Amino acid sequence: MQDEKAFIAELLHPKTQQEAFRKLVRDYQRPLYNHIRNIVLNHDDTDDVLQNTFVKVFQNLKNFKGESKLFSWIYRIATNEAITFINQRAKKQGISSEEVQEKMINSLQADVDYDGDEIQLKLQKAVAMLPEKQQLVFKMKYFEEMKYEDMSEILETSVGALKASYFHAVKKIEDFLQTN
Amino acid sequence: MSMNKFDLHNDPKIETGFKIPENYFERFENRLMQQLPEKEVRVVSLWKKRTRWISAVAAVFVLGFGLWLFNTNRNAETETGAELYLAYQNDITTEDIAALLTDEDIASLENDLALYSSESETYVNEYLEQ
Numbered sequence: 001m002q003d004e005k006a007f008i009a010e011l012l013h014p015k016t017q018q019e020a021f022r023k024l025v026r027d028y029q030r031p032l033y034n035h036i037r038n039i040v041l042n043h044d045d046t047d048d049v050l051q052n053t054f055v056k057v058f059q060n061l062k063n064f065k066g067e068s069k070l071f072s073w074i075y076r077i078a079t080n081e082a083i084t085f086i087n088q089r090a091k092k093q094g095i096s097s098e099e100v101q102e103k104m105i106n107s108l109q110a111d112v113d114y115d116g117d118e119i120q121l122k123l124q125k126a127v128a129m130l131p132e133k134q135q136l137v138f139k140m141k142y143f144e145e146m147k148y149e150d151m152s153e154i155l156e157t158s159v160g161a162l163k164a165s166y167f168h169a170v171k172k173i174e175d176f177l178q179t180n
Numbered sequence: 181m182s183m184n185k186f187d188l189h190n191d192p193k194i195e196t197g198f199k200i201p202e203n204y205f206e207r208f209e210n211r212l213m214q215q216l217p218e219k220e221v222r223v224v225s226l227w228k229k230r231t232r233w234i235s236a237v238a239a240v241f242v243l244g245f246g247l248w249l250f251n252t253n254r255n256a257e258t259e260t261g262a263e264l265y266l267a268y269q270n271d272i273t274t275e276d277i278a279a280l281l282t283d284e285d286i287a288s289l290e291n292d293l294a295l296y297s298s299e300s301e302t303y304v305n306e307y308l309e310q
Contacts, residue, residue, distance in 0.1 A: 050208070
């Protein structure tokens with residue numbers, strides 16, 4: 001925690017800011033990329049959202065109160081950016097965010113940056129059918145292998161509620177895979 | 181993995197199937213660092229910051245104009261009164277007034293105005309660069 005405080009101080013000081021921020025980008029770009037990609041699915045869109053996320057982090061560092069860990073604060077920004085991206089696309093196209101997701105899943109097969117096999121694609125379809133919160137919980141737990149305690153901080157939901165969400169998600173996905 | 185019963189926890193993990201272009205992260209880091217503003221950009225509304233100052237100046241003007249009008253009304257024969265009379269006489273055009281001024285007067289007026297506008301522009305530019 002002391003280390004984090006010192007790192008945040010470096011991020012805020014004009015002299016050390018650039019170098020500290022570069023370190024932050026280096027540490028977070030891969031896990032955040034995976035997190036965002038799991039939500040928006042397509043590489044180019046992930047790239048856009050990832051950039052926006054880091055720019056937002058940079059711009060809002062001075063407002064970071066240290067009430068939560070830097071890790072969860074950054075993940076929360078990334079999650080919000082990714083969900084906002086889908087909602088904005090839905091608004092632009094005049095369809096629901098569920099329909100946007102359905103479209104994204106359908107275009108996966110033709111995507112040059114996707115080489116999932118049949119079962120991998122089927123799993124993506126199964127996940128997309130879940131309610132938004134369950135999708136998020138499933139992706140963070142199953143694909144990203146995140147701890148419930150960390151998810152709890154990011155999503156501001158109790159560990160118990162997250163476990164219940166994950167349990168329901170897994171059950172529905174297994175049923176879907178069985179019958180499709 | 182059993183053929184007819186899926187068990188996500190005991191079956192081998194099903195990966196996402198997403199591919200990431202080669203060297204994407206190396207490029208991303210540099211691309212992003214170039215995008216960041218050099219220093220923090222402060223967005224302060226020009227109007228908000230100057231409100232108090234503008235209000236003070238406006239108050240002085242209103243007070244000044246009021247006093248001037250008061251004095252003028254009391255004595256229409258004064259020079260101020262004559263000026264006011266000229267200012268509110270619509271049938272006296274700018275050209276009429278200009279005809280009464282010498283070329284030197286006009287040149288001096290233009291000079292003053294030009295100086296004023298260039299000065300105020302410099303001021304605004306300096307402010308915007310802050």
